[in-house]
Amino acid sequence: MRSFTHRTVRKFALVGAATATGLLLTACGSDDGKSGMDHGGTSATASASASAAPSASASGAADAASAPGAFNDADVMFAQMMIPHHEQALEMAKLAQGRAEDAEVKKLVTAIERAQDPEIRKMRAWLKGWGRPESAGHGGGGGHGMAGMMSxxxxxxLAAAQGKAFDRRFAERMIAHHDGAVDMAKAERKDGANPTAKALADDVVRTQSDEIAALRRILDRL
Structure with missing residues (x-):
């Protein structure tokens, strides 16, 4: 009888220990569920947060993230003015189709299209993320009052010209157009606050200065 009682007590003790262990693991699991990110886990809460991220992006957070950090009026003006400036450069490039004759002019046209169309999309995203309108009426008349803009x-x-006459007129007009863009980009580098906008301004100064030099060489031999 004593042996039976001893075995029974031992059995109950083992069961109690297992139950306590299970409760402890459950409690730990509950804690991880509440603070899974702290433990590096993939809790349901963390998964829910991750799945909610696209919704935040859809409401404009992604656009703001495309130009993170502080911004000021100079950054806003840079984007608002450079968008129509780039758009006109693309219109000029489009006119080269079927009119340009010089191989280097055609090469520069392609480079302008590849660079400036993505830059327009970037700047539109910045303005949307910043909660600013795309156009603030700078210069009036669709931006034709801005430096380098063609009437x-x-x-x-330009559209009426063909062949070498087009190449010459295109080079002359695009040099003036690029000069205006470089001036605006230099002003952004000086007065802007947003690192992403200032980086784009650096790109504009560098690439369009190089293209101005190439266009001048083209003019010299036409």
Whole structure:
């Protein structure tokens, strides 16, 4: 009888220990569920947070993240003015189709299209993320008052040219156009606050200065 009682007590003790261990593991699991990110785990809460991220991006967070950090009025003006400036450069490049004759002019046209179309999309995203309008009426008349912008008559004259005459007129007009863009980009580098916007301004100064030099060489031999 004593032996039976001893075995029974031992059995109950083992069961009690197992139960206590299970409760402890459950409690730990509950804690991880509440602070899984602290433990480096993949809790349901963490998964829910991850799945909620796209919704935040859809509401504009992704656009703001495309130009993180502080921004000021100079950054906003840079984007608002450079967008129509780039758009006109793309219009000029489009006119080269079927009109340009010089191989180097055609090569520069392709480079302008590849660089400036993505930059327009970037700057639109910045303005959206910053909660600013794309256009603030700078210069008026669709931006034709900005440095280097061509008038409607200038565009008509360019469209009317063909072959070498087009190449020469395109080079002359694009040099003036790029000069205006470089001036705006230098102002952004000086007065802007947003690192991403200032980095784009650096790119504009570098690439368009190189293209101005190439266009001048083209003019010298035409």
């Amino acid at each position: 409607e008559q200038d565009m008509k004259d």
